[in-house]
Amino acid sequence: MPKLKRRHLIALPALASLAVLASCTPSNPQSTFDALGPVAESQLLLFQVIFWAGVVVFVIVMAALIYISVRYRAREGDGDPEQIHGHKGMEIGWSIAPAVVLLIVAPWTIYTIFANENSPLPPEEGGLVVEATGHQWWFEFRYKVQDRVSEEVVTANELHIPVGEPVNVDLVSKDVIHSFWVPKLAGKVDMVPNNDNGLWMQADEAGVYAGQCAEFCGVSHANMRFTVIAQPPDEFDAWLREQAAPAAEPTEATPLIRLGHDVFVTRFGRETPADEDVQGAGCNACHRIEGTSARGTSGPDLTHFASRATFAAGSMDNTAEYLRSWLHSPEEMKPGNVMSRDGEVFNSPTGLTEVQISALIAFLRSLE
Numbered sequence: 001m002p003k004l005k006r007r008h009l010i011a012l013p014a015l016a017s018l019a020v021l022a023s024c025t026p027s028n029p030q031s032t033f034d035a036l037g038p039v040a041e042s043q044l045l046l047f048q049v050i051f052w053a054g055v056v057v058f059v060i061v062m063a064a065l066i067y068i069s070v071r072y073r074a075r076e077g078d079g080d081p082e083q084i085h086g087h088k089g090m091e092i093g094w095s096i097a098p099a100v101v102l103l104i105v106a107p108w109t110i111y112t113i114f115a116n117e118n119s120p121l122p123p124e125e126g127g128l129v130v131e132a133t134g135h136q137w138w139f140e141f142r143y144k145v146q147d148r149v150s151e152e153v154v155t156a157n158e159l160h161i162p163v164g165e166p167v168n169v170d171l172v173s174k175d176v177i178h179s180f181w182v183p184k185l186a187g188k189v190d191m192v193p194n195n196d197n198g199l200w201m202q203a204d205e206a207g208v209y210a211g212q213c214a215e216f217c218g219v220s221h222a223n224m225r226f227t228v229i230a231q232p233p234d235e236f237d238a239w240l241r242e243q244a245a246p247a248a249e250p251t252e253a254t255p256l257i258r259l260g261h262d263v264f265v266t267r268f269g270r271e272t273p274a275d276e277d278v279q280g281a282g283c284n285a286c287h288r289i290e291g292t293s294a295r296g297t298s299g300p301d302l303t304h305f306a307s308r309a310t311f312a313a314g315s316m317d318n319t320a321e322y323l324r325s326w327l328h329s330p331e332e333m334k335p336g337n338v339m340s341r342d343g344e345v346f347n348s349p350t351g352l353t354e355v356q357i358s359a360l361i362a363f364l365r366s367l368e
């Protein structure tokens with residue numbers, strides 16, 4: 001190894017701070033410096049007030065430090081400096097100065113907390129409510145909407161919202177503490193088991209916003225992401241109506257799709273009605289598909305699985321190839337996930353056969 005020279009050592013912190021500063025670019029999908037909704041904007045403003053107050057303190061303290069170090073440095077022949085005990089003026093000064101800083105920072109903080117506490121359009125006044133549930137390691141979204149559609153809509157990892165409208169999000173957890181965070185729309189709020197939390201947020205521009213669990217919650221915490229899709233209200237309403245309907249009958253229910261359906265809803269190890277040579281995989285133990293007999297609730301609702309762009313909490317694009325890898329070895333694709341941990345078929349020595357996988361992919365991809 002080449003010997004590290006002193007100037008290399010000096011370059012290291014400089015490089016490290018460059019890397020840290022690079023994360024401040026607003027073009028980053030999870031940058032809080034690119035606030036695109038009223039909640040994120042007020043939080044950004046608070047950050048800036050505190051940051052600049054900090055900069056003023058930093059500059060004054062550093063200037064004083066440098067001035068005093070140079071001006072009063074030890075010189076040849078100096079004895080001990082004059083010893084003093086207490087200095088009333090200075091003590092009053094360094095009590096008052098922080099109080100002044102606090103007077104700038106505290107009211108702004110308190111104002112921001114209260115301003116963001118209450119949704120401008122709460123559920124009582126007809127505001128949209130979504131219940132977001134944190135699971136190890138994915139998000140479930142449940143729309144409680146009476147005036148838009150009559151059915152309850154349940155989806156996973158992709159949260160659709162109408163642009164320009166406040167959305168109330170109830171935050172709950174099924175297992176451990178998670179945290180709901182959409183950096184460009186609203187700061188993080190924890191999802192705590194048995195303790196109702198909530199926030200509201202609003203997107204001012206249509207688009208896809210990155211979201212992420214922001215509280216370490218186990219092995220696949222880093223693979224626990226979600227997206228917020230902000231759409232014009234009429235598009236959002238159309239989406240909601242589609243989601244409220246049972247999975248559309250595929251226009252062409254091919255034998256492979258039918259076989260996939262049977263593999264999905266038949267108990268693990270039993271032969272399927274469609275083909276006695278192919279056995280069931282018991283996926284219905286954990287997944288619900290409206291319009292079929294699958295009624296499981298511990299995994300994501302798959303009624304409109306094919307309408308989602310990604311799956312396994314943003315880990316993979318929703319393509320046939322990734323689905324194949326996922327069903328072949330969920331553990332390899334997303335370490336620790338509950339499907340491979342508890343699914344009977346994934347704990348059997350054989351796992352799913354190629355025939356079962358192909359049929360399941362055809363079926364899942366028909367769930368528009």
Ligand code: HEC
Binds near residue numbers: 284345
């Ligand atoms: C023990 C319960 C369980 C069983 C059995 C099970 N799953 Fe899952 N499944 C889950 C859980 C939990 C997740 C979420 C995993 C994650 O993202 O961490 C999941 C995720 C999925 C996803 C991705 C959904 C999304 O939108 O992110 C698909 C597709 C899927 N499972 C298909 C199947 C199929 C097909 C079978 C049958 C071979 C099956 N599952 C059996 C629990 C189960």
Ligand SMILES: [Cu+2]
Binds near residue numbers: 178215217218
């Ligand atoms: Cu988490």
